[in-house]
Amino acid sequence: MLNSVLEQPEELRQVVLVGFESAGKSALFRGLTGRDTGEESNVRGSTVTVRRAELPEQQLELVDTPGIRLKDDSVTTMLALKQLAAGDTVVMVVRGTDVVQELPLLLGMLDVTGKNAVLVLTFADKCGPGLTAQVDYYRKGLGISVLPFNTREMDGNAQGLLCRAIVAARPMKRHLQLESPPASPVIEPQTTMFEHTVWGRFAALAALILLFAVPVYVAYLFSGWVQPLADVWILEPLDRMTVGLWNPLQAMMLGDYGMISLGLYSFIWAFPVVFLIGVSVAVTEESGLKDRITDSLDGWMRKIGLNGKDLIPVLSGFGCNVVAVFQSRTCSSCTRKACVSMISFASACSYQIGASLSIFSSGGKPWLFFPYMLVLVLVGALHTRLWNRNRLDDTLPLHANRTFLQKPSWRSVSWRVRSVMKQFLIQAMPIFIGICVVASLLEQTGVLSVLTRTLTPLLAIFHLPGDAAGGILFSILRKDGLLVLNQDQGSFIADLSGGQLFILVYLASTLTACLVTMWTVRKELGAAFAAQLTGRQLLTSLGSAFVLAWVWNWMA
Numbered sequence: 001m002l003n004s005v006l007e008q009p010e011e012l013r014q015v016v017l018v019g020f021e022s023a024g025k026s027a028l029f030r031g032l033t034g035r036d037t038g039e040e041s042n043v044r045g046s047t048v049t050v051r052r053a054e055l056p057e058q059q060l061e062l063v064d065t066p067g068i069r070l071k072d073d074s075v076t077t078m079l080a081l082k083q084l085a086a087g088d089t090v091v092m093v094v095r096g097t098d099v100v101q102e103l104p105l106l107l108g109m110l111d112v113t114g115k116n117a118v119l120v121l122t123f124a125d126k127c128g129p130g131l132t133a134q135v136d137y138y139r140k141g142l143g144i145s146v147l148p149f150n151t152r153e154m155d156g157n158a159q160g161l162l163c164r165a166i167v168a169a170r171p172m173k174r175h176l177q178l179e180s181p182p183a184s185p186v187i188e189p190q191t192t193m194f195e196h197t198v199w200g201r202f203a204a205l206a207a208l209i210l211l212f213a214v215p216v217y218v219a220y221l222f223s224g225w226v227q228p229l230a231d232v233w234i235l236e237p238l239d240r241m242t243v244g245l246w247n248p249l250q251a252m253m254l255g256d257y258g259m260i261s262l263g264l265y266s267f268i269w270a271f272p273v274v275f276l277i278g279v280s281v282a283v284t285e286e287s288g289l290k291d292r293i294t295d296s297l298d299g300w301m302r303k304i305g306l307n308g309k310d311l312i313p314v315l316s317g318f319g320c321n322v323v324a325v326f327q328s329r330t331c332s333s334c335t336r337k338a339c340v341s342m343i344s345f346a347s348a349c350s351y352q353i354g355a356s357l358s359i360f361s362s363g364g365k366p367w368l369f370f371p372y373m374l375v376l377v378l379v380g381a382l383h384t385r386l387w388n389r390n391r392l393d394d395t396l397p398l399h400a401n402r403t404f405l406q407k408p409s410w411r412s413v414s415w416r417v418r419s420v421m422k423q424f425l426i427q428a429m430p431i432f433i434g435i436c437v438v439a440s441l442l443e444q445t446g447v448l449s450v451l452t453r454t455l456t457p458l459l460a461i462f463h464l465p466g467d468a469a470g471g472i473l474f475s476i477l478r479k480d481g482l483l484v485l486n487q488d489q490g491s492f493i494a495d496l497s498g499g500q501l502f503i504l505v506y507l508a509s510t511l512t513a514c515l516v517t518m519w520t521v522r523k524e525l526g527a528a529f530a531a532q533l534t535g536r537q538l539l540t541s542l543g544s545a546f547v548l549a550w551v552w553n554w555m556a
Contacts, residue, residue, distance in 0.1 A: 130184025317347025346380020
């Protein structure tokens with residue numbers, strides 16, 4: 001009995017990493033645990049959940065918390081402070097380049113009375129020769145271990161040094177002595193065109209457009225080259241091989257909504273877009289340009305009830321709306337719902353972008369993609385302003401810092417791109433193949449014809465044919481459900497006019513968020529808000545589509 005008690009493992013001491021955004025907590029977590037999680041990046045607020053890892057040799061449980069913002073009531077800030085209360089040891093992470101300004105602010109927000117503590121100064125490679133004097137000063141003034149690191153390049157010696165400091169940590173002095181910290185010259189973050197007082201916003205907007213325009217155009221050229229080859233070398237031979245098959249089975253495989261015919265066609269047009277946008281976004285985030293763009297556009301964002309930091313989840317939505325809704329946790333409580341509204345309406349996920357480009361290209365009008373994206377963003381901004389009238393305080397945040405620009409590492413970029421590709425191949429494509437099966441069954445049983453006849457009068461208001469109903473219905477399930485309109489190698493789409501094609505894609509894209517996004521909104525913000533969001537978006541989509549259809553017909 002006594003032996004069994006003695007053999008029980010000791011309870012792990014919980015070590016909480018806490019600090020402001022961009023302090024380097026996630027990089028420190030990765031350096032200590034050796035985990036290439038890929039969830040953190042060189043972008044403010046990249047951690048939106050709590051991550052945990054055990055260090056069994058030191059009997060420690062490491063907790064990485066989201067970045068704290070001054071006088072902020074965001075979910076992530078509340079989450080970080082809650083974890084702090086439960087921790088045994090606190091590792092305060094502060095940028096060494098800004099320790100004189102940031103440390104007093106951080107200490108003012110944290111209650112670390114009686115808790116063992118360690119101070120880590122990050123960005124040591126950006127600090128000058130006075131860093132050693134600062135380390136000695138804060139070690140004496142706080143009465144705890146103070147360690148400087150370049151957290152992006154932590155070797156085994158650095159890991160061991162920090163782990164030993166954590167194990168030997170003790171509480172801070174009751175009376176801190178931080179009146180006259182020594183000055184230390186540091187390497188300032190680089191200045192870019194985005195900080196220009198006059199042209200900065202326009203430069204940021206241009207960069208934002210290029211961020212998506214270039215990969216979309218390259219993807220269009222590639223898909224246009226591959227599509228004829230796939231027809232000749234894959235689809236036509238399969239058509240000849242399956243001539244004698246049972247008609248329903250042949251239709252399910254190679255019919256208008258066939259798993260192979262429609263699935264291959266859609267893959268060719270969607271995959272390159274998803275891949276190249278994933279690369280573009282990953283490089284922009286890892287280089288630090290994404291933060292600079294959002295900082296520059298802060299003033300314009302406030303015009304629609306948001307601010308610069310809310311733009312980060314909106315931009316993330318161009319990869320995946322579900323991820324963006326989770327990242328909206330970094331928004332303050334007064335702007336989060338407005339941010340989610342903008343994401344739901346205007347943030348075209350990579351699947352939606354790929355599907356839209358595919359439809360426009362099938363209709364012989366790929367140039368419609370760019371006005372489509374412009375209208376999507378403009379109407380999304382009006383939608384956000386219309387339904388969210390809370391006025392933001394025009395004052396700037398009390399404390400903000402510029403993100404360092406850096407060369408993206410191949411390791412971090414490749415991980416993020418692999419993650420996007422894995423999601424596309426394992427989640428998106430199987431669901432779309434399932435949509436193809438359902439569409440084939442609905443076509444074979446005549447249900448699709450009934451739905452088409454039911455929706456024909458409504459679609460006639462927008463001068464759309466009833467056969468477009470399938471694409472709109474399936475786009476509610478997933479935004480790439482719009483690809484079912486590529487039926488019969490795009491013959492239906494090719495018969496539509498430019499105005500009809502534009503309105504059809506716009507309506508299918510904006511009528512509602514996809515089901516997975518709506519489910520996530522319900523989990524994050526409640527069923528009442530999810531229903532309210534869906535109703536408002538439905539009204540805005542129908543109203544704006546009617547106006548766009550009227551304007552197009554008037555111009556024609």
